Amino acid sequence: MKLAKRVKALTPSSTLAITAKANALKAEGHDVIGLGAGEPDFNTPAHIIEKAEEAMREGLTKYTPAGGLGELKKSIINKMKKDHQLEYDPSEVIVTTGAKHALYNLFQALLDEGDEVIIPTPYWVSYPEQVKLAEGTPVHIEGKEQNGFKITPDQLKEAINENTKALVINSPSNPTGAIYSADELRQIGEICVQHDLVIVSDEIYEKLTYFGEQHTSIAELSDELKARTIIINGVSKSHSMTGWRIGYAVGDRDIIKAMTNLASHSTSNPTSISQYAAIAAYDGPQEPVEEMKRAFEDRLNKVYEKLIQIPGFKCEKPKGAFYLFPNVTEAVEMTGFESVDKWVEALLEYEKVALVPGSGFGSPDNVRLSYATSMDVLDEALDRIRSFMEKHQK
Structure with missing residues (x-):
């Protein structure tokens, strides 16, 4: 074959x-x-497991909307407001089968053949492969070791051309653990605004910061940046729920709608039981x-x-x-x-x-x-x- x-x-x-x-x-x-x-x-914390057991006993084991339960979207919206002072509408949220699925659907919804996506190195292994699957072209900028594995505004400027569609930022980073400061993100964001780029902000490790460091989402720095940023996150790392496969994306409603339409023809909904567990993860004790x-x-x-x-x-x-x-x-x-x-x-x-x-x-x-x-x-x-x-x- x-x-x-x-x-x-x-x-x-x-x-x-x-x-x-x-x-x-x-x-x-x-x-x-x-x-x-x-x-x-x-x-996985006990109260989350108990919520999943309760959901099964109550028969909450059926299909849900392709974009996720309304109750879970509400929990995610509350979390974004509490953690980042960001306001979102349910139409700007999609729940996915893990954060990897959110990224996959995003690139499928966003890219056409020849569109370029800037991906700093070192990168998580699936970013360039997912871009290629969407017929896009990954363009790499080296996050130099002497700069803490982070790219500079000048490097970003040099990589942008008429085909550039998006930039991927992963902070804290897999594999380096590097964290971009608010000022570094602001400078990068200004360039993205100037060149009308979509910002893909992978924040899956946001809860795992050390030595007094704080995670900043690039979307919280200005209304302009929020409007062009799709945040990717989930419960896998923060709540030790890798096998439950619940991620999400928040951002522009047209992009989220397109991602939801894709999900309806591929995975359908994320697992119902896992969604109820994720509600407990976000609404329960931290x-x-x-x-x-x-x-x-x-x-x-x-x-x-x-x-x-x-x-x-x-x-x-x-x-x-x-x-x-x-x-x-x-x-x-x-x-x-x-x-x-x-x-x-x-x-x-x-x-x-x-x-x-x-x-x-x-x-x-x-x-x-x-x-x-x-x-x-x-x-x-x-x-x-x-x-x-x-x-x-x-």
Whole structure:
């Protein structure tokens, strides 16, 4: 059978690939430590689970509107007002089958063939692939390590041309944990207004900020920026609900309507039970969110200090999300491997530690390490990485 060009052009997800390799080794009986998965290791808070159970018992297991339950839209609207002082109407909200689905539908609704989307590197692996699936063209700007992995206004100006349709901003960032300040966002936003660009603001890690840092949504900085920004978010990271698959988008009503029409012909509605659980997540107590955040900050401090002591590792200390993104070019040179990708493969083979190579994020000199697991596991993983370096150092 001949496959469509659009799927043959896709690059497989590096995060899923490394997780699959690690799981295969585990199935063979090996003691594998996987630091590739992008999900909290905490269980979903009890009050959310109880709400889902209640919904099932009450028979709330039927179809819902394709764009999501009205009650959940209300919860999202209240959340946006409380967290960002932003006002939205239900017609400006769509609930989706995870934040990834919100992004996919957005690019499908927004792009025509030849439209360009500026995506700073390092980027989350699915951004460029989803743009390509919508027949758009991803254009990458390097968020330089010396600038905290963030792009500058001058870089953005240079990348814009008559085909540029949108800019993707992910703050806090996956994979770097970088956070754009309000002033940085304001300068970037002014350029987007001048050139009539749509701003795609992925804020899925907004609740996971550390050391007193605060997340700012670019949409809250002015009415002009709100009008051209589509915010993508969900409960996966903030409430440890990755498997529940509830995300959302808020923004321009015409774009949201188009996304909803797409959903009606593809997924239909997000899972009804998960939607009721998400209502409990947003309307219920937020103490579990704060507890998880404190645990991640504590792990980050401990893991970072141990990581930078490993020979050949250089790392910017992140301020958000739950990843470290060290530069390991020196480590690769010290051990004589051809590339970071080959080094990562060898680490998994010899020490059974799974990291994600930075090439999948557009940064081939780095690796991504998730600290969304217990401190005991993290300590053991770092000990194995140090042992690997000692055994293979030339």
